Amino acid sequence: MMLSRLLSNDYPRSRVLAVILLAIFLALAVTPFAIPGVKALNVAAKVLVFIVLVASFDLLLGYTGIVSFAHTMFFGIGAYGIAIASTRMGAGWSALVVGTACALALSFVLALAIGLFSLRVRAIFFSMITLAFAAAFQTLASQLSDFTGGEDGLTFKMPAVLSPSFELTERIDGRILCYYLLFVLAVVLFLALLRIVNSPFGRVLQAIRENEFRAEAIGYRVVVYRTVSSILSALFATLAGAMLAIWLRYNGPDTTLSFEVMLDVLLVVVIGGMGTIYGAVIGSGLFVVAQSYLQDLLKLASDAASGLPWLAALLSPDRWLLWLGVLFVLSVYYFPTGVVGRLRALGPAKTN
Amino acid sequence: MSLLATENLTIRFGGHVAVNGVTCSFEPGTLTAIVGPNGAGKTTYFNLISGQLKASAGRVTLGGRDLSNEPPSQRTRAGLGRAFQLTNLFPRLSVLENVRLAVQATQARTGLNLWSVWSDHRDLLQRADAILQSVAMKDKEHELVANLPHGDQRKLEVALLMALEPQVYMFDEPTAGMNHAEAPVILDLIRKLKADRSKTILLVEHKMDVVRELADRIIVLHNGTLVADGDPATVIASPIVQEAYLGVSAKEGA
């Protein structure tokens, strides 16, 4: 019953899926102690950030049916909020609070504007406009270098408790505390999103996605719902950005605003399964880990293929992007409904 | 009890006047059939009333309230319900969810409720169940709408309108493409509504036997203009209907 309230009555609806989700949850919970090394911790933290970012995008894409390329803009705003505040005000909790609040406010205004504009033009145009808009925003961020650090970005410090130099006990340092801060944030934000999509509001969004015209006809003001949805998803993305900045203690245009990040998000949504929210967890887990270790893997493969120069050239770690591209193509081929969709179709076992 | 009225309602598409200065009002408790040849402007007239199209001129009022500048959703909330001629549903949601969405739309604020869990709203579920019973579709409640045959989609179209519980019901050829075994379900529903005597019902229908049986009043549109209005027997007998619509005299003459 507790669980059911937490999950908003939206169960994984597949036993395998439930097991995988639980495994990811546990793995993320114990990473700092179970897997040694800086790299593993960094990967796990990135997974946490991506879960929130991707889930927030799923609200927009999977549930409302809006294809926006400007989502990373809000992600960037969140990260810049923390970065700029921490640079200007010095490291401290108040900088985090002020930075996040300002970022949320800016995101709110921009999302409102975009949401209202989206109604004037057809969906596909809207996507292209957001694409251009996001590109312009990125350039703007690098041009306002006095403020944003330009292309070079900003490096800043965190409150002492969250810094690597802080040591609580022998094994627990500031990095680990910072990790658990992210972990808690990610869990809370994820459950909140799950609740939103399963609320009456969430259902209306689905209706709009399916047939906007009819949704309006039965009495739902599509403008309002669309706008609220894009604002909500923007706010969650902003928080994801803040999480990333807290973890990296760095932010720059390429880190949060680049189109590459947007692509990663799109890919993760699709791999995981659109319109499921759970897909964000699976997708992020799979993708971030794959991305982080892809080059290592390719190195092994190309060494193995060293006898065949052509194959070795293709498998070279330098060409890791090639394989990411292949991943894009294959995931559309083989996971049209994402991992979650696949698993649910396999065995509709109820974990009730 | 409110009265639906249109005053001088007109719409032009380029040079073509699809609905031309139609002034008419509809009393609660009556079923008015709207007939006319294909392209006469019947669906367009509905579109103007329910707000899918914006009138070039004229007003739509319900119980004295001017709705002319309201978007469709607000008109629906004000009490204008509408079923579509071409089926228009939420294809990748289940039958039950389709109806539940319509039921939810009648609730004042639930739509923007972000924080409660949908499946906890028992009241919505019960209403939706009752409606599905009434159109004999309870057994298909978990099917995806996209997989339903045409006839069932038509029934669901009507079920959504029922779920809205409006003051004015607008049916646009509700039984088109339904066979004689299925159509009675829909016609029964309309009869029941009519028996209620408090609802305003508008019905576009080409099947004259249905019109004869159900209608209290018939209005005839021709080239966008209202050309006849009155009790069924008189209107059907009028030469304009016989010729332009039923094509009778032309046939008989030949």
Next chain:
Amino acid sequence: DSKEIRIAHVYSRTGALEAYGKQTQTGLQMGLEYATGGTMMVNGKKIVLIEKDDQGKPDLGKSLLATAYSDDKADLAIGPTSSGVALALLPVAEEYKKILLVEPAVADSITGDKWNKYIFRTGRNSSQDAISNAVALDKPGVTIATLAQDYAFGRDGVKAFKEAVHKAKIVHEEYLPANTTDFTAGAQRLIDALKNQPGRKVIWIVWAGAGNPFKIADLDLKRYGIEIATGGNILPAMASYKQFPGMEGATYYYFGIPKNPVNEAMVAQHYKQFKSPPDFFTAGGFSAAMAIVTALKKTNGDATAAKLIPAMEGMSFETPKGKMTFRKEDHQALQSMYHFKIKVDPAFPWGVPELVHEIKPEEMQVPIRNTR
């Protein structure tokens, strides 16, 4: 105590700067071999090179450097290619208290306000670039207009250039968006600014990355007697210099210019290995290797920062560009730059820069910008 000296090289193996990064790696490898006489040993310890691909992403670079220092137990690190990455790496070196030898990222702030004591740089900085160009062009009676990309790199470059110009007159600064493809408007403004000036007229271009600002020459600047000047670049980029015989500027490196045994050895080795001359960034990688090995020899193979920092401060070492010296104050390696003039030689697919004058470190007042 350990039998190895582990050096991490964090650079752009892939990404936008892939071509540059790979040159650095080649130079570094060659340099280590040259400096150790092919043994890859210093004081009985084996040098192990760990490669990390930052893909040009600062966040990734940060995590890679931390991984290198901690998981891979690297004693010191070299890199990265991009200035953005470099700035993100600086605090990591400080956190882990290990040396980071910056090569070839150019931003002034690396050895400026973002500097910390673990940071050294063999690469030239933007100021050195700009000042050497200024020295090459700064003559009485010359009128200069600048053309740069509208972001920090371009604006800083122009600023340093202006500070170093004393005799010539600067009449116009044109900044264009980094993604500009059509230069007509900018060219028109530059022409308007220069055409009625007396004497020698020069447009000094500082541009990196996409877009080809030399296209402004197609508007026939010669009509107004306007010349173009710019710094050096990698060889493929200097292909477009072929259209500008006689163009002057100052460069960091061109394989045919420096005359010293180290350069001769590198050029010979590079031709042997790749059948082509070493390029811009190869020289930088080579210099970094020379710096490291020289320092390690001084500390008898001790790679801790505590030993290396005092050893390296003020240290001079041989490179393909001749002698370099780490300035004590900001750990920037002071080095010669080359005033060149382009000659067209059909044997080369690029415009060949011929040495006019070697600009010695003493001739350039490279400012110290950190707050030590």
Next chain:
Amino acid sequence: MNLKDFDWKPLALVPLLALIVLPFIGSASTWVTLTVAGLAMGMIIFIIASGLTLVFGLMDVLNFGHGVFIALGAFVATSVLGSMGDYTGSSSLWVNLLAVLPAMVVAMLVAGAVGLAFERFIVRPVYGNHLKQILITMGGMIIGEELIKVIWGPLQIPLPLPEGMRGSFYWGDAAVEKYRLIAVVVGSVVFGLLLWTLTRTKIGLLIRAGVQDREMVESLGYRIRRLFVGVFVVGSALAGLGGVMWGMYQQNVIPQMGAQVNVLIFIVLIIGGLGSTTGALVGALLVGLMANYTGFLVPKAALFSNILLMMAILLWRPQGVYALSK
């Protein structure tokens, strides 16, 4: 097409824009230089966008991989032209063309052939689904770009303009680059051929119908598959041609060049309205002019000129200047 029905307003925007800025620029010769350069730039943009008018505008395939064909065309051109130094070195335009024309043909053939494979393996499973198109073609784009790096290396490769195409013509103080005039000629030919095929033959109709309801087109007895493949190949080949023109304009090519122009050409099509060749031309000309005018008058704003232009146009005509259906 009926001339009487033709909607002149969008076309009139082009001279209108030019006239409005005249007083701000002041000098007539500067204005001529900027205007002619801008229009010619528009023509170059039109050439690189023309392939996408077919693929995106008509077939409704959001091909983010389109840029790869542009890059591919340019790289092929470096190889072809590189091996014909004698012809490109000559200062006679006609001798130059002996090298440039084969380069164009080879680039179009190669891009077309790769387009065939791209359609088969990347696009075919996703007709009708924009989101999947974005993802899968993006994957295709990455793969293509990396393969270019495998074949030609990651470095930028110079693509020097043949001698005879360098320099400018002069009208008094105003200068117009020769190469831009060549682009105008090529662009006009492409425009004419496209317009003719799409409005005077049934193919255009069939494509548009096929996008709306493939099953019905097949039921009418047309092999829609083959047609779509054909259109895609032609679109890719045009991109290859665009790549040659763009590469020669830039005078050097990099593997990322396709990605760099992607957004630009999408903007052009949106301004023009999907599926309209005339619209794409108008969009390209407006973009070309706007870039030069803002670049001269307010360089800071040049960066946003395209976006502002697009927003303004969409507020005027939400479907683009020449929308197919009104």
Next chain:
Amino acid sequence: MSENLLTLSGVHTHIGAYHILHGVDLVVPRGQLTMLLGRNGAGKTTTLRTIMGLWRASQGRITFGGEDIAQLPTPRIAELGVAYVPENMGIFADLTVKENMLLAARGARSVQQIDRNRLEWIFSLFPAVEKFWNHPAGKLSGGQKQMLAVSRAIVEPRQVLIVDEPSKGLAPAIINNMIDAFASLKQSGVTILLVEQNINFAKRLGDSVAVMDNGVVVHAGSMKALAENEELQHSLLGLAL
């Protein structure tokens, strides 16, 4: 030359995981008008789509003029002389009425090349087609679209016409036109297979009749026999009428 132009024997069709047709046997005699009746969801539309190759028969034979067409691609089937009016009408909404008609006329490169007399005949049957000639087809009223859909199918002569519920949503006068159209088409030797709910329509036109239920044909015979046999009508009434 076979007696039956189109035959289906033992045709099974699956749509995804659903088994829809369970062995349909149907004959369409040459030169006749065959009515296909059945309640909603009986599988009529599926049968027509299977004939057109839009869904593949998983089992069974479909022959057209003696040739097995079960595995042919749709365009091939159309080229053999089959015209199809789908249930949803398949109008190209963004194209004008003229362009819709031009596409249906496979032999014509431009409107001028369409047989003028045939066009005039169509205009006389369905005046709306002429009236809205240059309008986007998507803007037509429901009934007008239906008229356009049928007009498209008959703009060039075809051997067999397969039509899914042409009368739905048509005004009585137009239904009469439609009946006239089919009658005169039949006269000119065209074979017609018609799915219909309107029993009067069926009675006035049909030569033979087949009734479907649950994915199989449960009755086949002549229309005349059915019309005269009250009892049979009654037993099939629940299914068909």
